[in-house]
Amino acid sequence: VSSILIRDGWIVTPKGEGVQVIQEGAVAIEGSKIVAVGRSEDMGSKGSYEITIDASKKAILPGFIDAHIHTSLSLVRGLAQDVAESEWMHRTVGPFTRHYDRDTALVGSKLCVLEAIKSGTTCFCDYGAFMSHLGREVFAKSGVRADICTTINEMGTGPRRAGELYEFDADIGEEKIKSNLELIQTLHGTADGRITCHFGPQAADMMSKELLLRVKELAQEYNVPIHMHIAQGGRERAQMTKRYGMSTVQFLRKIDYLSQNLIAVHCHDSTEEEIQTLVQNGVRMVGCPGSIGLIDGVVPPLQDFISAGGTAALGSDQCPPDGHNMFSQMKYAAILNKVKHQDPTVLPSWKVFRLATIEAAKCHGLGDKVGSLEVGKKADVILLNLDSPHLTPRLGRPIRNIVPNIVHLATGSEVSTVIVDGHIIMDDSQVRTMDEKRVVSDAQDTAEELARRAEADVIEADSGLVRMMREGRL
Numbered sequence: 001v002s003s004i005l006i007r008d009g010w011i012v013t014p015k016g017e018g019v020q021v022i023q024e025g026a027v028a029i030e031g032s033k034i035v036a037v038g039r040s041e042d043m044g045s046k047g048s049y050e051i052t053i054d055a056s057k058k059a060i061l062p063g064f065i066d067a068h069i070h071t072s073l074s075l076v077r078g079l080a081q082d083v084a085e086s087e088w089m090h091r092t093v094g095p096f097t098r099h100y101d102r103d104t105a106l107v108g109s110k111l112c113v114l115e116a117i118k119s120g121t122t123c124f125c126d127y128g129a130f131m132s133h134l135g136r137e138v139f140a141k142s143g144v145r146a147d148i149c150t151t152i153n154e155m156g157t158g159p160r161r162a163g164e165l166y167e168f169d170a171d172i173g174e175e176k177i178k179s180n181l182e183l184i185q186t187l188h189g190t191a192d193g194r195i196t197c198h199f200g201p202q203a204a205d206m207m208s209k210e211l212l213l214r215v216k217e218l219a220q221e222y223n224v225p226i227h228m229h230i231a232q233g234g235r236e237r238a239q240m241t242k243r244y245g246m247s248t249v250q251f252l253r254k255i256d257y258l259s260q261n262l263i264a265v266h267c268h269d270s271t272e273e274e275i276q277t278l279v280q281n282g283v284r285m286v287g288c289p290g291s292i293g294l295i296d297g298v299v300p301p302l303q304d305f306i307s308a309g310g311t312a313a314l315g316s317d318q319c320p321p322d323g324h325n326m327f328s329q330m331k332y333a334a335i336l337n338k339v340k341h342q343d344p345t346v347l348p349s350w351k352v353f354r355l356a357t358i359e360a361a362k363c364h365g366l367g368d369k370v371g372s373l374e375v376g377k378k379a380d381v382i383l384l385n386l387d388s389p390h391l392t393p394r395l396g397r398p399i400r401n402i403v404p405n406i407v408h409l410a411t412g413s414e415v416s417t418v419i420v421d422g423h424i425i426m427d428d429s430q431v432r433t434m435d436e437k438r439v440v441s442d443a444q445d446t447a448e449e450l451a452r453r454a455e456a457d458v459i460e461a462d463s464g465l466v467r468m469m470r471e472g473r474l
């Protein structure tokens with residue numbers, strides 16, 4: 001059992017309904033757990049710990065939880081934006097992801113996880129294909145925490161026309177549900193409990209009602225949550241209206257799908273009343289303000305969901321502006337919601353900080369394990385260098401500015417140390433568990449190879465980006 005004492009830093013952690021700050025604070029870790037949190041002077045002698053970390057001029061925070069992320073898709077960044085929402089999935093992303101294989105997904109996932117660790121993400125709620133492979137080869141080996149699922153749908157990967165109802169293929173559904181089930185049976189609770197698994201039905205418009213209901217039954221049987229994209233916008237709405245004559249939320253309510261076991265991602269194409277319905281049924285929400293702002297041009301209804309009494313969290317989703325960085329997501333959540341509601345009191349910094357930590361943990365059913373620095377919780381801790389121009393001054397009175405400054409000013413590059421489950425996985429801003437140079441060069445090579453394979457399909461899909469290329473604008 002290794003023991004670590006982090007001392008003399010600014011502890012910033014969710015506590016009760018708010019955030020607690022302890023100046024000259026210390027966190028003691030033994031094995032995988034936090035055993036003490038308090039003022040350094042009350043923590044006993046340095047000598048009784050194997051490792052002592054001096055955190056003066058640093059902040060000590062719980063690691064961030066990215067509540068919705070597609071790690072393998074990092075290889076398509078910059079290749080799918082600035083187009084209409086109706087084009088995005090099938091005409092920009094689809095022609096590339098259709099050519100993904102296990103190795104492409106692996107290399108993309110490593111790149112994303114490396115990038116996110118460096119900005120303080122310790123828990124990845126990943127959603128995608130080849131997830132067993134990623135679980136073993138990326139999440140277990142890099143030392144991070146992960147709560148993961150396999151994308152289940154009943155659609156092939158072929159091209160589709162706007163306005164046409166998706167044809168479902170039961171064999172594809174069968175294969176994907178089997179793959180998600182195998183993920184749960186083989187990886188749930190592994191890597192010293194760092195990896196947990198759940199079900200990932202992609203969306204209500206992408207699979208039959210029968211398959212959705214089977215997922216629900218299995219989730220009850222295995223006692224794991226369901227993580228699903230809900231009310232994603234016009235493309236989904238067109239499918240739902242054509243097939244069922246109602247919106248996604250109305251449909252899910254009708255088939256009794258709304259429950260405390262459901263983690264609903266996005267939710268932006270829903271009415272105020274539908275948001276109320278989700279909250280009243282105990283559904284938890286993940287908003288991805290950077291990604292959704294960029295690809296849909298809308299603001300996820302985080303403020304509406306929270307003010308209705310719901311539990312909500314932040315995710316980076318796929319290829320967000322600023323990369324997979326929860327500092328950016330906190331900023332986007334704060335500013336976009338203030339602007340949307342034309343009200344600067346919306347989503348104050350302490351509340352936004354909670355959305356990336358304790359609320360995200362609760363959202364994924366990990367609230368008793370991680371999300372705050374408390375005795376008995378897993379030691380997922382990050383240190384943030386505060387000794388830089390943009391994070392100066394640091395004041396304790398009459399107004400304490402550390403939480404606003406972390407949320408509105410820190411960029412993620414200040415993260416110096418990352419500890420997960422009591423293990424130091426990043427030190428001096430260098431990730432110890434991954435070969436950083438190799439991950440980056442593999443990603444470049446693999447993406448070039450993917451681009452070659454996908455080129456004909458991308459050109460044929462003729463998205464707005466292809467037209468911009470043709471016209472010499474991009």
Ligand SMILES: [Zn+2]
Nearest residue numbers: 068070229317
């Ligand atoms: Zn997503």
